[in-house]
């Protein structure tokens with residue numbers, strides 16, 4: 001059993017429902033063991049900038065249900081390749097010694113990092129420098145390997161499913177094709193789960209390059225059954241067979257520069273042109289990331305927070321807490337950092353069995 005007197009906690013990368021629930025859980029697990037807790041503000045940037053403050057119990061009171069993160073976050077700062085303004089531009093410097101010195105000056109001996117794949121990579125580098133770090137898998141995209149669920153995913157799916165219910169009634173009334181573009185980066189988890197829950201007719205995922213002919217054939221087949229409307233869920237990372245993803249913007253200074261988006265509108269125009277049916281696209285965007293976590297995510301986040309502190313005390317530095325077969329386990333970060341976690345082909349079986357179109361058969 002390793003005993004720590006001071007533990008730091010930070011949230012890195014894009015925000016996600018359930019971050020506050022993890023912070024609360026980590027903090028209370030520590031307080032109950034007599035460990036002092038330090039919140040690092042604005043992700044890894046706060047480590048370098050020395051933006052670190054001690055937390056007390058009232059800081060984590062009333063935050064379980066709140067979206068976002070009370071600590072702030074950013075998906076830009078990497079202490080090992082830190083952007084420093086210089087001559088109207090930036091130079092990049094390894095600021096990890098500064099980050100470690102800032103922790104040491106407060107006696108902080110270990111860190112809980114709540115983040116996605118970018119944060120995992122940074123957490124791994126700190127572990128290699130001798131700082132005990134345990135990570136908690138965060139992202140609405142559910143695209144972190146080694147775990148069956150990231151917290152935040154269930155909330156994003158609930159949001160997208162509700163949007164589909166709303167689109168369903170208007171699609172039916174106007175005999176239109178309604179498309180919903182959802183997030184997920186290069187993984188189709190949100191699209192698959194919300195599409196299944198929301199009764200979509202077509203679900204397009206990055207894992208299955210689509211053929212427009214297959215989508216149109218499904219819409220015609222429904223028309224032939226006198227179903228005059230169709231619901232299409234399209235993941236932002238979906239792309240046509242032999243084609244490319246649609247890029248919405250490039251974010252300079254971000255580790256992951258490419259932001260996806262726009263494929264839904266492109267498809268709506270194509271479908272309207274090919275079928276003559278009025279088609280509309282709704283882009284759900286950051287609505288999926290904001291707001292209160294579902295009960296499932298609050299509980300998962302709380303389990304993860306407790307497990308992260310347990311792991312630190314058990315000397316399991318360099319690991320990520322994970323959900324496997326409904327049990328919380330730890331997996332070595334170095335085995336999973338930078339790996340993708342995509343929807344496997346067998347996850348499509350249920351949809352195919354009930355006649356859903358994934359865009360790959362014409």
Ligand code: F6P
Nearest residue numbers: 014139140141183184185259260
């Ligand atoms: O990883 C979470 C996520 O919301 C992705 O689904 C999406 O592609 C991306 O972040 C959007 O990032 P940003 O908020 O920086 O535009």
